[in-house]
Amino acid sequence: MDDTTDKLRGPDGTGATEISARLAELIRTEIAAANGLLPFDRFMDLALYAPGLGYYVAGAVKLGRDGDFVTAPEISPLFGRCLAAQCAEVLERFGGGDLLEFGAGTGTLAVEVLGALEHLDALPGRYLILEPSPDLQERQQTLIRERAPHLAERCAWLTRLPTALRGVILANEVLDAMPVHRFSIRDDGGIDEVFVTERAGDLREVTAPARSPGLADAVGALHAEGLAQAPGYGSEINLRLPPWMKALSPALDTGLVLLVDYGYPRPAYYQPDRTMGTLMCHLRHKAHGDPYTHIGLQDITAHVDFTAVAEAGVAAGFDLAGFTTQANFLIGCGIDRILSEAPDAFELTQGAKQLLLPTIMGERFKVMGLTKGIEEALCGFSIRDLSGRL
Template sequence: MHADSPLPTPEPEALQVSQHLLERVRQEINAGDGWMSFHRYMELALYAPALGYYTAGSHKLGRGGDFITAPEVSPLFGRCVARQCAQVLESLGGGDILEFGAGTGVLAVEILTALEGLESLPDRYLILELSPDLRQRQRAAVALLPEALRNRVQWLDALPEPGSLRGVMLGNEVLDAMPVQVFHWHDGAVRERGVALGERLEWADRPAGETLADTVHVLHDTTGGAWPSGYVSEINPGLSGWLRAAAECLAAGVILLVDYGYPRQEYYSPERYRGTLMAHYRHRALDEPLVWPGIVDITAHVDFTAVAEAGEAAGLSLLGYTTQAWFLMGAGLESVFQACQAEGLREQMDLAAQVRMLTLPGEMGERFQVMALGRGVPVPLMGFSGRDLIPRL
């Protein structure tokens, strides 16, 4: 929903934290000759210790927060993901699950509960979470599980040792929260978009550095070379390093990534001339990400071609790529739906509405994509058995 009406005013405590973060941003801008890259701004806005969106303790996810993710939409999502995890764990003879950025803990709870029913529990369910607030919410959710399940859950402060993990690594809406560089294309000249000080924070461009300029020129040439002057888009410079670090931990298994995004040709199409950057606040999508630093979430869509390239450069194989709708159907959505159907029309209608939200093209079904990268997995992954979108990469 776009903000076509006045935005709800944040709580005074949140505004106070935002002012502290804004002062830090101002100091860095002044120290940087009046300019800060948007990449650095996004890093501070989301992750500055005790001040950023994910580190300052505000209520973020779920119906009372700023946005809702698929695990909160329906338990059907987690139960389908669990079936994919079960297939991988069984093919490896057991192992662990590691979830990056586990949100409210709902997905972990659903997966563990479903895997117990499938008699395919992981040895450990590891959670790597940067947000102190979300870690607290996850602990509260996990505490409601039976002892045999909650004792398998461990929180990590860093990735496991290289080569120490066998199993599944999950990232649901993780890549979209990684800081991005924003570029501006002017008739062949590349400028980097950043932040400067005016009456408030405002956009300001500078000539791009050599690395960014070269990358953008390659993108332009390989995606058709038809960008209009003034074209704006994003690049995620941290993607390769993140995937390389994750791959180093994985002795055998799958990295399963779910996010909104496109293959490269679609991401950098001339029609998408304003890029994909947006902010989220109280279930509204805002076109302006510079308001209320630390209070609004900032995201960019995912270039899944870049994800596949980074995974393969890190020594992983591309095991599958499809839409969320097709992944859920391949992972047994119909069977899960039938098993979850409760008696009574109201519950059945609610479940049917959840299926529509998860799978319809105008909802989450096609906007969200699923990719699997891995090594040492001897079976084709069930979630990718329906529609193969790898040729679109």
């Protein structure tokens, strides 16, 4: 473990080495309780969210230059201002409403969205944040008080989903952090599941016939579509997505759920040459494929199957309002106009390029809108709606 990583501290002041050791021991305990075969989704759940120890709930800096990765709100304030334009359009149709942000990171997106909505005279009644990490919650509160103190009273932090909200729910890079199951196809066409086990004190992965409820059926459904069939083919699948959508549905009575993440429609996600899936780890701005190192100190993600998101959303009672690339969405929300009107337009140009260029974020990231009670088209999907590719 390098010196930089070892300087990280948990919420109780514990050093990174000890945090990682405690979490690894917890995982070994669960492996033993699972008769030596822990489903990968449970391993990922513990690595990211184990109370006091997981990556997203311990005290290390995760976002920005001093963290492990950078998200769009940190790259440029234009991202938040464009999302605010979409939010303002929805709130105007309802004569007001509330916003809810999932996992607000550093709080940067909340600050930019609130500031832009104030400029548009379209402030929500409340800006709600559902944040599982006490450490991140504290950082968000501090940033909002520092950069938008007069708007801080509109913000409230939740421990559970609200009910019957009218307005907009924002989820930027939330779905990629949901634990996934992993599978592989045997030479005889059978479906194996990836498990985590312990050998000589080390965490390792092994495969065995799928046993997690619903996994074999879900992979069988991919086979029925002609996908993920070749012997040796391996990938991941998010079985938690339908229950998450079902739980999210009562939270929104009328309005828009806006999902921004990196991913693909299902045919591209499970294309034949993507034989190793999309699982990736991030540590100090370096990406690698080993989830069993730096336990609890690195991010673990998987790309999003947006076809599955749309299916789960519609099944939960939402309407699919649109699906497009991040570049198309930001252009539809008026990024050119917002940039031209900004007093610091020259300084913002480089960030705009990162948000829009196809080789950086413009096409890698996608945006999906799920709605209730909205019949009119949304500006973010006005340039090019790619829903037909799902």
